[in-house]
Amino acid sequence: MKSYRELTIEDILNEKKSYTKLSLETIEQVDKSINAFITVNKDVEDLPGKFSGIPIAIKDNIVTKGLKTTCASKLLENYVPPYDATVVKKIKEAGFSIVGKTNLDEFAMGTGTEYSAFFTTKNPWDLTRVAGGSSGGSAAAVASGQVVAALGSDTGGSIRQPAAFCGVIGFKPTYGLVSRYGLVAFASSLDQIGPITKTTKDAATLMEIISGYDPFDATTVDKKIDFSKYLDESFSGAKVAFPKEIFGEGIEEGVAKQFEEFIKFLETKGIKVTKVEFPEIKYSVATYYIIAPAEVSSNLSRFDGIRYGKRVEKGGLLETYLETRKENLGKEVIRRIMIGTFTLSAAYYDAYFEKAQKVRRKITKRLEELLDEYDFLITPTSPITAFKIGEIKDPLVYYLMDIFTIPANLAGIPAISIPFGFVNNLPVGMQIMGKRFDDAKVLGIASYIEKDVPVVLPFKEEKK
């Protein structure tokens, strides 16, 4: 019989039993070594609903009414939201127990939770390494079996990369399918909430619940998608492409090899894999790091210490603004605010922001062309496996890590990361991208692969 830590949503649905308490106990024991949670919701009560008693974790940049939402920032250390995010409302209405809020890089800006103002979440496969980021807390909480599933947010890979580092499934839906109302904005045109789970079926189940048009988010679309539609279908005969550029600079040898294995594996499953050119991919990081910080510089203006959050009062208004933000915002956040403030300034707007918007449209167009010709595009999720905590000092190295995940955000298309083997005992994730609104197909092919390559959890080996 499976232990609690191995259970999926599907398993528990059949059991009709509450795991809320067991989850809290597991967190109590396990999270000391993982540090996935910023806040544990000790007073959580079982709610009515189909999914009653199923423990879930929510990334701490998604607001929960009455439950602290910090964004892993000192500025919001004591912020208790007056409302629930739409996804939180839907999760509660479905009956899930929100057992806690998970760690992230401050305001989701980072790839290892090392930029959390509080602590770094450890990788359940190797406690000296990062769990990835920014949804590192959510991925680690799922991989370590503290919760059955979790929600994360993905702006440039923040769901997929930690899922890859922790060996679980992370899905970034098509932009507009899931309401962002209540997701503390990082880069509004790129942000999307999605599930981190142990199975693709669970990811599809969560998508059914959290997706849908929301009158509180003008960017959501009114589109009914049956996310489970292709879960049990064969994708033999599907056409898949990979950009040849991924074997360029920066990719770890082991990851490159594993990706070649992945291609071979797909071919044995009757999938036709073609090498294509996607030269624009090399501009994706630069494009992203102009557009995202520009939106950041504006989105984070509200954190001024006036209405909520910590305020450092000093001298007049200007001094109070400056001190409040200097003292309570982290280095990386300030760096991005400054980049964005610069690129949006009247003198540089055309040279940077306007140009980046054009390149973004170009990248999107190329991706759409490729996806017109092929059913899916594949890449490794990350060019590297989980790195050591404190290992990387140069922010540019950090930024370049997002090269494979960023294009899906720029184009607003669905993308999933699924585990595919190990390099040096660390999980490797593979990314599958699909056409806009082809979310069900992306989940479908992932589940087709999953039948042969299921998620492996780190603690199974502990038991042996």
Next chain:
Amino acid sequence: MRFKPVIGLEIHVQLNTKTKAFCSCPSDVFELEPNTAICPVCTGQPGALPVPSKEMFEYGILLAAALNCQIHEFSKFDRKNYFYPDLPKGYQITQFFHPLATDGYLELNGKKIKIRRIHLEEDAGKLIHSSDNITEASYSLVDMNRCGVPLAEIVTDPDINSPREAREFLEKLRQILRYTGVSTGDMEKGALRCDANISVVDIETGNQSNKVEVKNINSFKFVEKALEYEFKRIVKLMEEGKEVEKETRGWDLSSKTTISMRSKEEANDYRYFPEPDIPPVVLSKDYIEEVKSRLPELPDEKLSRFKVEFGLGDYEAGILTSTVQLADFYEKCVKETGDPKETSNWFLTELLRFVSPEDDFEHLKIKPEHFKELFEMIEKGEITRNIAKSVFEEVLNTGKRPKLIVDEKGLKVVGDESLIEEILRKLMEQNPDKVQAYKNGKTGLLGFFVGGVMKATKGKANPKIVNEIARKLLSE
């Protein structure tokens, strides 16, 4: 006139929508307790998102149509970034790159003042300082009720050539706002706010001064006063050969002068960029046409129609069309009385002594049928004009039917010749000297006897009949 002012206006109009621009809070917050009409969206809580109100666009389209603008099917919102405690998100949602409407005009005394653009945006909150003077305040409080209230900003070309014209423009605009119901247009309540740009041209040399922006003008009178002051100030500098600084000045109520607020060199860079939380707004041609079709008759059209249809002069038609409610009431009364001229006279000389054109005519106690009844009684000679006036006032106060008032108070004209003769004879007996004097040629004394009768009948006697009888008796 060697110097000519060149004036352009930037006007903020609060739209009469039920809800705020981007959330469902009420937008009429003028008299509410501070911070009672707020929600996560309009207070900029983390994670909250704006959703544009359709109603805001309806009002925007109506306004743009009334100002003869080109209304764009494609418009977008942008963010204007700056820090201030009354701005919860640290940016204002506005339309910078793609406004709702452009290229319109407002006709003023036969001259077209061009409207450069109309765009939609949200209002900021209100700061309340612990001291009247901000520099002495030890703390400030913020009331966020006004945050997110929808505004239309109207920008004119610098087509205005006198402070008086600027005021007239605003008054005409307010009239249009009220006609269309787009805004209350109340300047003192902040529903209509005006900033003015002024520069001065030296006609002799062709030189033009730098542009000065005048802010904080919160009444129609002050628009004219502030611009007059500013015009004189700039002219004086030009005459002295001094540089006119490019700056922003504020109208100071207590000193009746403008005071420098900041120079344009230190102007903010608002870092405008497209609002990523709101997709572009695409309005169909049909929708725009449908909204435009709801545009009511505008002041100029109504004025022309009143002149033609009711045979009124410019002056009368101008007053009667000054507000929709007055014009509507007039039309209803004319329908009853069938006499536009007489109705107009009564409106101008009587009704408007007691009520203002801005008042609510629907709920007046006097009704169109009362006018009809009153007119009929005058026509039939049942009451005198003077009596009619007092009856009118009483109808206005009580809502009683004129006939009823006349009956109750016995105000009917005394047409009974024998009664009048009797009163006259008595008067003549009491004043034989005056009778004699009349007979000796002092015919002016007729008035004495007529007046006596009127006094005895409390004004109800028909003066024509009294005159006739008096003349006859005195000549006997």
